[in-house]
Amino acid sequence: MNEYDKLKKGEQGAWLSIGAYLILSVVKLIIAYAGNSEALRADGLNNVTDVVASLAVLIGLKISRKPPDRDHHYGHFRAETIGSLIAAFIMMTIGLQVLYETVIKLWEGSNDQPSMLTAWTALGGAIVMYGVYQYNLRLSKQIDSHSLYAAAQDNRSDALVSIGAFIGIIGAQFGAFWLDPVAGFIVGIIICKTAYEIFSDATHALTDGIDEQLLDDVKHTIAKDPDVKRVEDVKARLLGNQVLVDATIHVAPDLSVKESHDITDRIEETLEEVHHIKHTQIHIEPYQE
Numbered sequence: 001m002n003e004y005d006k007l008k009k010g011e012q013g014a015w016l017s018i019g020a021y022l023i024l025s026v027v028k029l030i031i032a033y034a035g036n037s038e039a040l041r042a043d044g045l046n047n048v049t050d051v052v053a054s055l056a057v058l059i060g061l062k063i064s065r066k067p068p069d070r071d072h073h074y075g076h077f078r079a080e081t082i083g084s085l086i087a088a089f090i091m092m093t094i095g096l097q098v099l100y101e102t103v104i105k106l107w108e109g110s111n112d113q114p115s116m117l118t119a120w121t122a123l124g125g126a127i128v129m130y131g132v133y134q135y136n137l138r139l140s141k142q143i144d145s146h147s148l149y150a151a152a153q154d155n156r157s158d159a160l161v162s163i164g165a166f167i168g169i170i171g172a173q174f175g176a177f178w179l180d181p182v183a184g185f186i187v188g189i190i191i192c193k194t195a196y197e198i199f200s201d202a203t204h205a206l207t208d209g210i211d212e213q214l215l216d217d218v219k220h221t222i223a224k225d226p227d228v229k230r231v232e233d234v235k236a237r238l239l240g241n242q243v244l245v246d247a248t249i250h251v252a253p254d255l256s257v258k259e260s261h262d263i264t265d266r267i268e269e270t271l272e273e274v275h276h277i278k279h280t281q282i283h284i285e286p287y288q289e
Helices: 003-035 038-064 078-108 116-143 146-173 179-206 212-223 257-275
Strands: 230-239 242-251 279-286
Touching: 003 038, 003 116, 003 146, 038 078, 038 116, 038 146, 078 146, 078 179, 116 146, 146 179, 212 230, 212 242, 212 257, 242 257, 257 279
Parallel strands: 242 279
Antiparallel strands: 230 242
């Protein structure tokens, strides 16, 4: 499966999220109105905003599939990472809104008792979103998609929001009206934490950050080639879900151009086999004692 096929497959997860959010938001808002539940209403509005986040991921995946052009010689793969960044901003906004609303509820107090139907609706929504989370998580690992992984984390956060709403509604049945805003506050913290982690990963990739352990592993793999006398330098950066490597190696000075070229081809094949790196540029220098 090539990179463009992976991106196309990743769109299935984005469409699944959008479909689930649309259905759940409509169902939750209708039942919340009929059953007098502010917790379920907030959960439904949360799903409405998640549709926007999922659309951002979907657009990022679609743009990433565009082939290289005159002013994008490396393609458009970073659009996927930008989609993750937008999703993180939307999640953070939702998390802060949940925190604000729960603090207001705690301050003002509430004695409203919602119907049990709203509780079962919240629990059903949590189960559905956890299933979507598991699907998107597996798919994101299968195709190495950062934006789909971000969407999966959003799916998990939404399942937690629904569980929080369920706990709050059940608590209200037994007179513990304060449990609703407290549960919402905890869920808000979880959402903000997840959004920050996605934001951190996306900005790290967009600023050409790379895992230092990966660099060490790549350098070690290159050094194992019998014709490499010394590995001068290894650099890498992320382009969407791809790793680009630039390396400088020293070889025997009496080798022909063809022999040197054969070494670079062999190293590139090894890096793809061992580390799944498909884009490597190797600069050769003559080795001197």
